[in-house]
Amino acid sequence: MDGNEILLVNETIGIIGAGVLGRTLAGTFVECGFPGERLMVSYGGKPSTFESIKEAKLVENIADNNEICQRSTIIFIAVKPQALKELKCLPFTGSSLVVSCMAGISSVLLEEILGIDVFRIMPSGPDTIRKGKGIAAVYPQNYTLTEILSVLGLKAYELQDEEMMHTFTVGVCLPAAIMVADKKGLDMDYAIEAIEKEYADFEEIYIWAKNVIPDFDSDKEEKKYIEHMCTKGGITEAIVNSLNSGDTFLDALKKGIARSREISTSARLTL
């Protein structure tokens, strides 16, 4: 039995939100040897999402959110931040490790809505996870969670201050941002230096981002790569839109950070 199996041997994993990220996490667990019969995924009911779940060979893993909450020992929340209110009445229990992947939504708000302590991660885009080149911020620190991320091949950055999650989130959007900025011939290094003053690991993440951008065979492939990194209404979209409207790289990254903060404020208002 290897280390991965020992770590997860008694666990049942539930992923609420089998969208682009959720399916990637589920697929990666399966590839790591995690048994399919102890893996559940849920979705919001869109036929197109069902088709994608089918393509990912996860149809047999579909469960409803109540079942996921009742049976899972580890739960990943991978719905859009705007869907947070839909999780309000679910029977989460303090005995499972609940991990939110949602950008912007603070741990205080999660605790308020779900009634339990929730850990936060911010993983990099699906392509990086599938290739074993992913990174993820973790807040607050949790040994088991960091070990689980390492099973998924994700390098963990343990944040001391939750505010830094906004900046880290822009960091995981950098591959898409660099691709767009490169085409426009924008200067990027000065922007990274400016943001590094707030978050010391930002330069390291920039280097990571430059290294994970794959070679593309077509514009279509390139577009799809960016689309998969963009959650609708999220941070990548804000950065890409800003670059496309003619902003500098620094302004675009700042708009990404601002979008992450805004998501958190508007989520509270819609509850």
Ligand SMILES: NC(=O)C1=CN([C@@H]2O[C@H](COP(=O)(O)OP(=O)(O)OC[C@H]3O[C@@H](n4cnc5c(N)ncnc54)[C@H](OP(=O)(O)O)[C@@H]3O)[C@@H](O)[C@H]2O)C=CC1
């Ligand atoms: N994409 C990325 O690279 C990254 C995303 N994230 C975060 O991950 C989360 C998901 O992003 P992403 O995968 O891009 O978004 P998607 O829109 O692709 O996925 C969201 C999924 O949630 C499902 N869903 C909606 N409502 C419910 C519900 N009540 N119960 C269960 N599932 C539901 C949707 O199903 P349906 O389609 O049927 O409505 C959809 O499949 C976001 O919060 C984002 O901030 C974090 C890091 C990277």
Ligand SMILES: O=C(O)[C@@H]1CCC=N1
């Ligand atoms: O674009 C987004 O909002 C998500 C979070 C980080 C990457 N994708």
